[in-house]
Structures are given as structure tokens and as C-alpha cells.
Amino acid sequence: MMVTQERHKVERILGIGGEGSIVGWRQNKEAARSSATLAAENARFWVAHSFSAAAIVISAAGLASHLWYLSGKITI
Numbered sequence: 001m002m003v004t005q006e007r008h009k010v011e012r013i014l015g016i017g018g019e020g021s022i023v024g025w026r027q028n029k030e031a032a033r034s035s036a037t038l039a040a041e042n043a044r045f046w047v048a049h050s051f052s053a054a055a056i057v058i059s060a061a062g063l064a065s066h067l068w069y070l071s072g073k074i075t076i
Helices: 003-014 021-034 036-073
Strands: none
Touching (some): 003 021, 021 036
16 A cells, blocks of 8 residues: 555544644644654654655756756757
8 A cells, every 4th residue: 555545544543634734733743752763754754755856856856957958959
């Protein structure tokens, strides 16, 4: 199962996660203090999220550099 699905499963068991944005984040943070399972899932989620964010930044940088390269090939 994916990291986010496992995290949502734990949140549903604890009765949190129905709220969005800041309220849901605060509920999750508070519940993680007393639930080792949720704390572990949060750690796994943030690792996966960090790798995903880094991949997006690297992809955007590669796209920008390729566009720069291609723009140098254009003759008007």
C-alpha cells in the first residue's frame, strides 16, 4: 500500500483527518504525540514527500535548461 494510504488508514482509526488545511494538520500533530503508529506514518510520509518535491524541482530545472538550450538553436 502507498505511504499516503497507510497514513490515511491510521488517521481514520484515530478519528482525525476529516478536516483539511491547518485544522487537519494540527489534529494530526496533536494525535501523533500519543500515537507511535501515526508518528511513524508521518515520518514515512515526509520522507516520500521530500523525495517527490526534490524530483519535481530537478525536473523543472532540467526542463528550464533544455528550453534554454533549444532557444539558443532558434534563428530568426
